[in-house]
Structures are given as C-alpha cells and as structure tokens.
Amino acid sequence: MDALTRLLHSLLPNVDWAEIGYASLDTLSMLGGSLLFTVILGLPLGVLLFLTGPRQMFEQKALYGVLSLLVNILRSVPFVILLIVMIPFTVLVTGTSLGVAGAIPPLVVGATPFFARLVETALREVDRGIIEATQAMGASTRQIVVNALLPEALPGIFAAVTVTAITLVSYTAMSGLIGGGGLGDLAVRYGYQRYQPDVMLVTVVLLLVLVQILQSAGDKLVVHFSRK
Amino acid sequence: MINFHQVRKAYRVNGQDIPALQPSDLQIARGEVFGIIGHSGAGKSTLLRLINRLEEPSGGRIQIDGEDVTALDAAGLRRFRQRVGMIFQHFNLLSSKTVAANVALPLKLAGVLSRSAMETRVAELLARVGLSEHANKYPAQLSGGQKQRVGIARALATEPKILLCDEATSALDPQTTASVLQLLAQINRELNLTIVLITHEMDVIRRVCDRVAVMDAGVIVEMGSVADVFLHPQHATTRRFVQEAEQVDEGELHDDFAHVAGRILRLTFQGQATYAPLLGSVARETGVDYSILAGRIDHIKDTPYGQLTLALTGGDLDAALARLKAADVHLEVLR
CATH class of the missing domain: 3.40.50.300 (P-loop containing nucleotide triphosphate hydrolases)
Structure with a gap:
C-alpha cells in the first residue's frame, strides 16, 4: 500500500488527492443539480414546442414562433458569455454567484433550451397514427401527452437526457471561470495556468470515466424502454 | 344510426x-x-x-x-x-x-x-x-x-x-x-x-x-x-x-364471344335460386342447347349467388328465353 502511494506520488507529483476528491464531488453535485432542473424545466418546454409546432395538435404559430426564437437565442449565446451575463440573476436566485450554487443557474439556462429541442424531436418521432388512435378513444390533449406521447417517446427522452448530461459535464468545466469549482476548474487552474500536466491528466481521466458511465447508463435505459 | x-x-x-x-x-x-x-x-x-x-x-x-x-x-x-x-x-x-x-x-x-x-x-x-x-x-x-x-x-x-x-x-x-x-x-x-x-x-x-x-x-x-x-x-x-375482384377482363370475354354461335345471355342467381336445376329443365323442355362461356358460383356474405354467361343454340329459343324470364333469375341478353 505504501509502495503504491509512493509510486503515485512520483508519477503525479502535483496531484492533491483530497482536492481531487472535493472537485469530483463538486462536479457531481453541479451535474446532478443542473440536470434535475434542466429536465424539470426542459421537458414541459419541449412538450409545448411540440404541441404548438407546425401541423400539430395545438398549432399556435405566434406562441411557437416566440418560444422557438427564445430557445434559439439562448442556444446561440456562447456558454462562457452566458455565465457572466447571468451573474446578477444568479445572485438574485441563489444569493451567490460562486461555487456549486452559483454555477447551477447558468448551467440550467444553458442546457434547458438544448434539452427542450431534443425532447421536441423525440416527440416528433412518435407515429402520428398513435396520436390519432388515442384521439379516437376520446382522450384530451393532456391525456394524449401523458398516456401516449411520453411513454412512446421515453427511449428518445432518455437519449436526450444522456446527451444533455454529457454536455453539462463539459459546461461545468467552464463554470470555473466564475469560481464554480469542480474537476474542469481544477484542470484549467492547475493543469493549464500553473502548468501541472499531471493534474490535468487526472482530471481529464476522471471526466472521461464520468462521461463513459453516463453514456452507458443512458444507453442501458434507452434499450430497456425500447419495445420495438 | x-x-x-x-x-x-x-x-x-x-x-x-x-x-x-x-x-x-x-x-x-x-x-x-x-x-x-x-x-x-x-x-x-x-x-x-x-x-x-x-x-x-x-x-x-x-x-x-x-x-x-x-x-x-x-x-x-x-x-x-x-x-x-x-x-x-x-x-x-x-x-x-x-x-x-x-x-x-x-x-x-x-x-x-x-x-x-x-x-x-x-x-x-x-x-x-x-x-x-x-x-x-x-x-x-x-x-x-x-x-x-x-x-x-x-x-x-x-x-x-x-x-x-x-x-x-x-x-x-x-x-x-x-x-x-x-x-x-x-x-x-x-x-x-x-x-x-x-x-x-x-x-x-x-x-x-x-x-x-x-x-x-x-x-x-x-x-x-x-x-x-x-x-x-x-x-x-x-x-x-x-x-x-373476379379477375375477368371484359374485353377478352367479348373477343371470345365473336367465335360463338347463337344468343348470348348472362344469368344471375341469388339465394335459393342458385341451387335450382333450372338450365337442365329449360334445355329439356325447349330443346335448346347451351354452352357455358364464363361463370362464377360464390357467396356474398352469407348469400350464395351464381353468375353464368351462356350461349344458346337450336330448339325453341323464344320459349327458352320466356321460361328463363319467368324463373327466379336475373336475365340479360348480351347478343
């Protein structure tokens, strides 16, 4: 055990494992918190985009136009800019612009439009015949969404959550810029600014492991809920 | 309803x-x-x-x-x-x-x-x-x-x-x-x-x-x-x-008729009439000969029906037609 510690130390002289541990926890809580709120806000937004979209059940040209424009604006702002622009709003919501709490609002605002579009696309993949059959049973729009659309689109929605989670992992790295913390922040501050490649290596490997876990867990869920 | x-x-x-x-x-x-x-x-x-x-x-x-x-x-x-x-x-x-x-x-x-x-x-x-x-x-x-x-x-x-x-x-x-x-x-x-x-x-x-x-x-x-x-x-x-549905080509059928002598009729039977021995008795009574050119016996839902295209030759043609008209069938004279 002692030999292993010494070996690790000689190979990775600048790595402070306690700090790596805290940074990992920070990344995980940023990811968990932002993913939760992204899904809570993005799912209804995606459903609304779908329903009001062209040739859909609730076609509303004006509302769809406004929602679509809002989503496109948020998606075209580079995340780094969004982080800075959002600072006053973040302080208003969480009381701080620093740390995990300070990072979550910009992460959610950055990822929600992206996720909503993916949900919209997943819903469009549902066979129109299924919507028609459910309508013919006398279902209300709410019943169609809850009982037919969402269950049928579930594999697509899980795929969307997976892609969004991985996008959020790379966003969390940028939140270091506003003092967000986490593994990505460690990579930038120690690995890049202090030129400690060993720290960079460890953080990147850990991020890679995280992305791998997210992707394979996501794939498993998609397969589990695909009955086709 | x-x-x-x-x-x-x-x-x-x-x-x-x-x-x-x-x-x-x-x-x-x-x-x-x-x-x-x-x-x-x-x-x-x-x-x-x-x-x-x-x-x-x-x-x-x-x-x-x-x-x-x-x-x-x-x-x-x-x-x-x-x-x-x-x-x-x-x-x-x-x-x-x-x-x-x-x-x-x-x-x-x-x-x-x-x-x-x-x-x-x-x-x-x-x-x-x-x-x-x-x-x-x-x-x-x-x-x-x-x-x-x-x-x-x-x-x-x-x-x-x-x-x-x-x-x-x-x-x-x-x-x-x-x-x-x-x-x-x-x-x-x-x-x-x-x-x-x-x-x-x-x-x-x-x-x-x-x-x-x-x-x-x-x-x-x-x-x-x-x-x-x-x-x-x-x-x-x-x-x-x-x-x-019947896979019949009407044009082809009419070409075939050109080579057939006598009167050409189409008889349509429905229900019980499908099973009546009509043609044989008409032929016996009036002395006409008949040949079947085309035909189909089948069901429409639960009702049997038959549709036959015939050529009649010899015997008392008018009596045969009158006899067929009086029977429980639909008669069309095609030629």
Whole structure:
C-alpha cells in the first residue's frame, strides 16, 4: 500500500488527492443539480414546442414562433458569455454567484433550451397514427401527452437526457471561470495556468470515466424502454 | 344510426380549397356492416374520419343516434368518441405498453371503471379475440393478424355502438385477412355492432358487408346492397372493382364471344335460386342447347349467388328465353 502511494506520488507529483476528491464531488453535485432542473424545466418546454409546432395538435404559430426564437437565442449565446451575463440573476436566485450554487443557474439556462429541442424531436418521432388512435378513444390533449406521447417517446427522452448530461459535464468545466469549482476548474487552474500536466491528466481521466458511465447508463435505459 | 346530410369537406392548401368530399348524403342503419370502397384519394378515408370528427366537416350535418355530432363541444366530442371504436391499417398500438395495457387504455382514459373491473373487462376482451395467452407481450412480439386483434379488442373496450375500420386488413396476408373479417362479422352479429369499413378490395366488401358505397373523386357514385352493386354494377368505377375482384377482363370475354354461335345471355342467381336445376329443365323442355362461356358460383356474405354467361343454340329459343324470364333469375341478353 505504501509502495503504491509512493509510486503515485512520483508519477503525479502535483496531484492533491483530497482536492481531487472535493472537485469530483463538486462536479457531481453541479451535474446532478443542473440536470434535475434542466429536465424539470426542459421537458414541459419541449412538450409545448411540440404541441404548438407546425401541423400539430395545438398549432399556435405566434406562441411557437416566440418560444422557438427564445430557445434559439439562448442556444446561440456562447456558454462562457452566458455565465457572466447571468451573474446578477444568479445572485438574485441563489444569493451567490460562486461555487456549486452559483454555477447551477447558468448551467440550467444553458442546457434547458438544448434539452427542450431534443425532447421536441423525440416527440416528433412518435407515429402520428398513435396520436390519432388515442384521439379516437376520446382522450384530451393532456391525456394524449401523458398516456401516449411520453411513454412512446421515453427511449428518445432518455437519449436526450444522456446527451444533455454529457454536455453539462463539459459546461461545468467552464463554470470555473466564475469560481464554480469542480474537476474542469481544477484542470484549467492547475493543469493549464500553473502548468501541472499531471493534474490535468487526472482530471481529464476522471471526466472521461464520468462521461463513459453516463453514456452507458443512458444507453442501458434507452434499450430497456425500447419495445420495438 | 348514422346520417349524413349534405356533408362536405375541403382542405385548405396554400389558400386554395381542395375538395376531398363533395356534398354527400348517407344513411347507415343500426347493426349494419357498411362498406365504402374507392381507390386511394377517392375520399373514403375522409368520409370515415368525419364520423368521429377526426376530420372536421366543412359543411353539412352529421347525426348519430339522433344526436347532432357536428354541434358537440370539446368535452361532448370526447364523450361521444368513447362510444365509437376505431381500428387502423397499421394497427396504431402503443409499442411501449403490453397487449393488456393497450386494451385497457380506452378504459383508463374514460376513467369510469375500478382497477379490478378494468382487469376483468380486459381479460374478457382478450378472450373474445383469442389472445388471452398473449396479455403480457408487447406488440412487437405479435404477428400482423394478432396486432389487429389487439386493435379490435381495444376498440371494443368501452362497449361502443359503432366500429370504424380504416383499411383494417390492407396490411395483412389473404389468410389473416379472412380470419380478421370473420372476427368482425362475428362481433357484428353477437354485439349488434354497427360497422363502417373502408377498403380498396371488393373481396372485403363481398365477404362481410351488407351495403356498400362506391367512391370516386370525392363523390359517392353508387350505393346499395352488396348483391345489387356486385352483380349489377352501374358506374364505371364499380365495374372496374368487380372485374378486379373476379379477375375477368371484359374485353377478352367479348373477343371470345365473336367465335360463338347463337344468343348470348348472362344469368344471375341469388339465394335459393342458385341451387335450382333450372338450365337442365329449360334445355329439356325447349330443346335448346347451351354452352357455358364464363361463370362464377360464390357467396356474398352469407348469400350464395351464381353468375353464368351462356350461349344458346337450336330448339325453341323464344320459349327458352320466356321460361328463363319467368324463373327466379336475373336475365340479360348480351347478343
């Protein structure tokens, strides 16, 4: 055990494992918190985009136009800019612009439009015949969404959550810029600014492991809920 | 049961009205199996969807059981639709739900039955369509015929009075088609269910329908009992459908006649007359000889029929014709 510690130390002289541990926890809580709120806000937004979209059940040209424009604006702002622009709003919501709490609002605002579009696309993949059959049973729009659309689109929605989670992992790295913390922040501050490649290596490997876990867990869920 | 008064439908495409259904009248009686036949684009699918207002009429009035369906508000329409079942060409089952959950869906949406009552009802329905042992499978694990049986069970869940069938057998092979049509005929009899079906196959009409409407370019061109329309088609579209079903080429037939001597007649028998030994006795009594040029003996739903094209030579031709006219057959002199 002692030999292993010494070996690790000689190979990775600048790595402070306690700090790596805290940074990992920070990344995980940023990811968990932002993913939760992204899904809570993005799912209804995606459903609304779908329903009001062209040739859909609730076609509303004006509302769809406004929602679509809002989503496109948020998606075209580079995340780094969004982080800075959002600072006053973040302080208003969480009381701080620093740390995990300070990072979550910009992460959610950055990822929600992206996720909503993916949900919209997943819903469009549902066979129109299924919507028609459910309508013919006398279902209300709410019943169609809850009982037919969402269950049928579930594999697509899980795929969307997976892609969004991985996008959020790379966003969390940028939140270091506003003092967000986490593994990505460690990579930038120690690995890049202090030129400690060993720290960079460890953080990147850990991020890679995280992305791998997210992707394979996501794939498993998609397969589990695909009955086709 | 179902009454259309001058119902019409036009789609608005790029600011222009494209008519899909010209103003049409239609009466369908309770317990009847009513077929609508037409080529794709003839407007039959629109006509069917007007009944449960999946398509909104552009004009006219639709009454069902005396109730003006065109006047229903959103909530009224939902309640009305729960009393009208529908099955589809591509089944439209939810791939994410088991067979039992698919059948239970209309009951769940209606929200009137308790959980256990729902389970009992689903078991009953699956037994009726012969799928009890497949209750926990997913649609992807079933064959086409089995999927349509699930579709039928689902459509019957809320005990509807009307069943709409949208090309329900068009995606199935001939054998499966026959068994699904048999099931439809059976539920029509046992539940006194009114069935409206659309198809492009005359054979489907012949097997299960009581009456038929023939559509062409948004117009009902011919309507009547299947036997009348099938055996004495008036409109060119109807004739084409009948010929397709019988695989007879009228032109070829007439070429053959050119080489045959004597009078050429077409006799059409229906019901018990099909079994009467008419030709033999007429030939004996009047001394004419007959040769059969073309013919078909079959069933329209449960009624036997026969249609024979004959050439008569020798003997007392006029007496033979008079004798045939007096008999219980439909006689056409072709030449």
